[in-house]
Amino acid sequence: MKLKGAIIGCGFFAHNHMQAWNEIKNIEIVAVCDLDMKKAISFSKKFKIAHYYTDITKLLDLENLDFVDVVTTMETHLSIGKILSKRKVATSIQKPFAENLQDAKKIVSLYEKTKTPLMVHENFRWQTPLMTLKKLEKQYQLKKPQYSKISFRHANPVGYTNQTYLYDLEEYLILDVGIHLYDLSRFFLGEATSVYTINQNTNKKFKGETAFTSLVRHESGGVSIIDASISSIKTPDRFAQTLVNLEYANGSLDLDYDYNITVHKKGLKKLHKGNPKKLKWISRPWDQIQESIVNTHNHFISCLNKKRVHDTSGADNIKSLSLVFASYQSNKHRKEIQLNEK
Numbered sequence: 497m498k499l500k501g502a503i504i505g506c507g508f509f510a511h512n513h514m515q516a517w518n519e520i521k522n523i524e525i526v527a528v529c530d531l532d533m534k535k536a537i538s539f540s541k542k543f544k545i546a547h548y549y550t551d552i553t554k555l556l557d558l559e560n561l562d563f564v565d566v567v568t569t570m571e572t573h574l575s576i577g578k579i580l581s582k583r584k585v586a587t588s589i590q591k592p593f594a595e596n597l598q599d600a601k602k603i604v605s606l607y608e609k610t611k612t613p614l615m616v617h618e619n620f621r622w623q624t625p626l627m628t629l630k631k632l633e634k635q636y637q638l639k640k641p642q643y644s645k646i647s648f649r650h651a652n653p654v655g656y657t658n659q660t661y662l663y664d665l666e667e668y669l670i671l672d673v674g675i676h677l678y679d680l681s682r683f684f685l686g687e688a689t690s691v692y693t694i695n696q697n698t699n700k701k702f703k704g705e706t707a708f709t710s711l712v713r714h715e716s717g718g719v720s721i722i723d724a725s726i727s728s729i730k731t732p733d734r735f736a737q738t739l740v741n742l743e744y745a746n747g748s749l750d751l752d753y754d755y756n757i758t759v760h761k762k763g764l765k766k767l768h769k770g771n772p773k774k775l776k777w778i779s780r781p782w783d784q785i786q787e788s789i790v791n792t793h794n795h796f797i798s799c800l801n802k803k804r805v806h807d808t809s810g811a812d813n814i815k816s817l818s819l820v821f822a823s824y825q826s827n828k829h830r831k832e833i834q835l836n837e838k
């Protein structure tokens with residue numbers, strides 16, 4: 497059966513969302529909506545979408561939708577979530593889920609009240625290089641993860657010039673990119689219990705932090721070092737590759753630049769590749785991010801069809817978001833923050 501959807505928000509990143517929807521069978525994006533009519537019109541023309549709107553209520557009144565894909569910035573999510581949850585429309589919503597934990601919890605409870613599916617579009621764990629690490633962990637029977645280093649460091653302005661709203665945020669890189677990296681640490685090492693973070697501002701164009709280094713403790717006893725920066729000069733530049741080292745009781749995995757993966761076990765060293773699939777609309781340096789959107793959409797739809805809770809449901813994402821806000825507290829008070837502390 498074909499599912500009908502709409503995209504809300506026709507800005508920079510929505511173009512990738514739409515290209516990704518076009519990769520998926522039995523999905524039709526029948527309408528788009530943006531407060532800015534010019535953007536809604538040009539987006540609907542570019543992708544040959546039948547209808548455009550500038551008001552979500554009108555979109556819902558006039559279209560018969562199975563789901564919506566919200567690609568707007570975080571400060572809009574609570575008001576959009578109020579409308580969509582009331583109308584019981586299954587929703588995928590971009591990260592950051594909300595500007596603060598209170599709003600995120602409110603959105604989750606609104607969707608729970610109306611028993612409406614809600615997934616946060618947390619796409620980094622759906623990137624092929626990261627999924628390959630999970631696959632190799634199983635294939636090589638690597639057990640008891642005890643350490644991870646998850647790093648996103650670059651100096652490529654393309655990482656922010658399309659997203660100029662980032663310049664004025666008092667809280668920037670942890671909310672924008674740290675959220676993905678904390679989610680990855682939970683993906684590989686399980687739930688976190690505390691975080692210690694040091695922030696830096698290395699680029700005066702931004703109000704907020706442009707680099708951070710976090711130490712995370714996990715329930716399992718494992719530890720993660722998570723860091724990101726937009727001022728790390730390397731040749732070739734590393735944008736937008738997440739580099740990962742994972743250590744287990746019986747071996748380790750390294751994801752290095754250019755999707756090169758090394759598996760180490762006693763007396764064994766194997767090389768693998770984790771390149772994203774080559775799709776027509778995908779290009780460097782965004783390739784692995786772009787391809788992951790297809791995988792994330794597929795997870796969204798597959799869970800709707802199977803009536804399963806999404807791996808990155810709203811409730812799940814609150815756990816990653818808790819690390820984000822605890823990090824800001826940690827940097828401010830120069831201390832380790834327990835995640836269950838109020």
Ligand code: NAD
Pocket residue numbers: 504505506507508509510529530531532535550552567568569570572576590591592617619658659661672785
């Ligand atoms: P953008 O500002 O370019 O686009 C957002 C659009 O939403 C704007 O055109 C705005 O008019 C519209 N909008 C806002 N409120 C609306 C409402 N109530 N109804 C209809 N339209 C509304 O932003 P962007 O750069 O496309 O980013 C969108 C989100 O995607 C951000 O949260 C960003 O963090 C996220 N993002 C995620 C990734 C990723 O890899 N997951 C990458 C880039 C951006």
Ligand code: 89Y
Pocket residue numbers: 655656659672673676736785
């Ligand atoms: O907004 C960020 C994200 O989510 O992934 C990369 C990004 O677009 C900027 O670095």
